[in-house]
Amino acid sequence: MMERIRRQILQALFRESMSVYRLIDEQDASLPEFFELLQQMESEGLIAVEDGKVRLTEKGIEVCESLGLKKIGRFECKCCGGTGYEINEFFQEVMKEYAKIAEERPEAIEKYDQGFISLDGVIRRVEFVYERGDLLKTKIFVVGDDDLFSLASALTGMPEKVFVIDIDERLIDFINKKADEYGLPVEAEVYDVQQAFPDELKKKFDVFVTDPVETIPGIKLFLSRGVSTLKGVGCSGYFGLTTLEASRKKWFEIQMMIHEMGFVITDMRRKFNVYPQEEKNFFRFQEKLPIVKKLGVGIDYNWYKSTLYRIEAVKEPKPLVEGEMIIDEKVYKDEESWATPY
Amino acid sequence: MMERIRRQILQALFRESMSVYRLIDEQDASLPEFFELLQQMESEGLIAVEDGKVRLTEKGIEVCESLGLKKIGRFECKCCGGTGYEINEFFQEVMKEYAKIAEERPEAIEKYDQGFISLDGVIRRVEFVYERGDLLKTKIFVVGDDDLFSLASALTGMPEKVFVIDIDERLIDFINKKADEYGLPVEAEVYDVQQAFPDELKKKFDVFVTDPVETIPGIKLFLSRGVSTLKGVGCSGYFGLTTLEASRKKWFEIQMMIHEMGFVITDMRRKFNVYPQEEKNFFRFQEKLPIVKKLGVGIDYNWYKSTLYRIEAVKEPKPLVEGEMIIDEKVYKDEESWATPY
Secondary structure: OHHHHHHHHHHHHHHOOEEHHHHHOOOOOOHHHHHHHHHHHHHOOOEEEEOOEEEEOHHHHHHHHHOOOOOOOOOEOOOOOOOOEOOOHHHHHHHHHHHHHHHOOOOOOHHHOOOOOOHHHHHHHHHHHHHOOOOOOOEEEEEOOOOOHHHHHHOOOOOOEEEEEEOOHHHHHHHHHHHHHHOOOEEEEEOOOOOOOOHHHOOOEOEEEEOOOOOHHHHHHHHHHHHHOEOOOOOEEEEEEOOOOOOHHHHHHHHHHHHHOOEEEEEEEEEEEEEOHHHHOOOOHHHOOHHHHOOOOOOOOOOEEEEEEEEEEOOOOOOOOOOOOOOHHHHHOOOOOOOOOO | OHHHHHHHHHHHHHHOOEEHHHHHOOOOOOHHHHHHHHHHHHHOOOEEEEOOEEEEOHHHHHHHHHOOOOOOOOOEOOOOOOOOEOOOHHHHHHHHHHHHHHHOOOOOOHHHOOOOOOHHHHHHHHHHHHHOOOOOOOEEEEEOOOOOHHHHHHOOOOOOEEEEEEOOHHHHHHHHHHHHHHOOOEEEEEOOOOOOOOHHHOOOEOEEEEOOOOOHHHHHHHHHHHHHOEOOOOOEEEEEEOOOOOOHHHHHHHHHHHHHOOEEEEEEEEEEEEEOHHHHOOOOHHHOOHHHHOOOOOOOOOOEEEEEEEEEEOOOOOOOOOOOOOOHHHHHOOOOOOOOOO
């Protein structure tokens, strides 16, 4: 945990020196933790405090440079009092490269419940992970990567390693090919989440990212696999969850699971992830109710959005599913999954 | 719960007719619930579906007008892909009136741990409550009202009733005086949360709002009092919580409490509430650590922000504290409450 806060502080100070008060706002720790860390970083000779301003020392700058840090501006949106995330200059550049790659990606396949977030949605997610201090020099595990989050995050030049598993061989091949082409530290392997992970993937990562199918067994499985890859306390997970295919009761159960696995929820941003309309157009409303039969027109709106969750381990992470777990169809749909194809 | 979704649908359609897909995005229910409700509203003669568009019937328009609905535009921020909240025309008007009132409010007093959110922060909070369908024709209970949320929300003309309790008589008098002056359905009463509420306040409200002191006993008490005022399943609570005075372990405990009381967390928006710098300038860093002694300069940044939580009852709401609970100083501070005055 405090390693993450240290990264947040370095990220901020490498951009510019600033008052302690402003620095407080650039990091996620509580005040006692923050000031203890600041004191520690001062005694390590990384920072200096003068006239209430904190700056990096020469040694601090060297450390930042050796970590591959870049001067990245803030991206809190100026139009709405910082309640939203704009895409700043640095991440615009990342998005350009990412968009080029994404154009060539294999088409989504219904049977795998694929569907991907909009380009800028993926970049905002990367920004959010960066802002939390979860991107720089971290090892990230991605469970299912329709969105090519692996490539988007690696294009920042920051993660030490991104490891992807996905059931779709075409996608795995594509990711490996692009990683190679762009020289990115990304490695992808075909894997079905129903199979337990081999030991070499367990307890090796700092962060996991996934967009689970939205059934209880499915979420339990996806989150458990993600959780099983994390090193320990302070590690975090990011995932999307809709209100459309998951009712409040399901959310309640999921939140209980999260706690049971030893995690606190640190963020839940409604509608942070938008699935472009062309992606989720195979849904099954038509059969359901008379009123829906009257629709009869094309989709004119990006209606499928999800909430971005961030969870962080406050105890030793404990996956609820450890071994193999075959759940077939039940993983992919239940009575609430109206937008999920057969 | 479905009453809330109904309000969200009416709010959207009273503004304009729209495609079903867009309407999905204007409400919080799952797809099965949404379509069932749509069907029900159609059979009640409130809405009509034609060519995939949903519109209000004449009867529907009458109902909206009798509810005092207004044509309110969306306020998702256009600069950041809708990830933030701008203040739209309608709420700008509300803010103007609110700002006039807030200018005259009694000064914050240290002993009550008072401190208020920025004006636009309060208005954004009102927007968020409105967006959730929790404002129109609802009864709102406010536990502690430094922010004058009661007056801000009532200035929209939407709540049926806002009831405020606060320990500070000056504040209560001020709120009652302004409510009277502006003809608002707001009622305020002096009350210490340590005392159990009288029966006439219990199980009477749809929504509670509070900004608890950030100690475990304090939060347990404030949330319990709020929860005790709610009618039942589907009712909701809004409160702010910082990462500055509440570590992840404390958050974990708080989230467990929320579940124990029968609630799911539906939203957690980091840094949604900003306390202007002049408000939290009595904090006690100076005594804590050598590094802090070096600060020695004025505060130049709004560093005190909190996460806005929204919780919703999925079971019969069950307050953890029922009777009187005297906790004195422990309510107001613990080893993490560095920004809270004595």
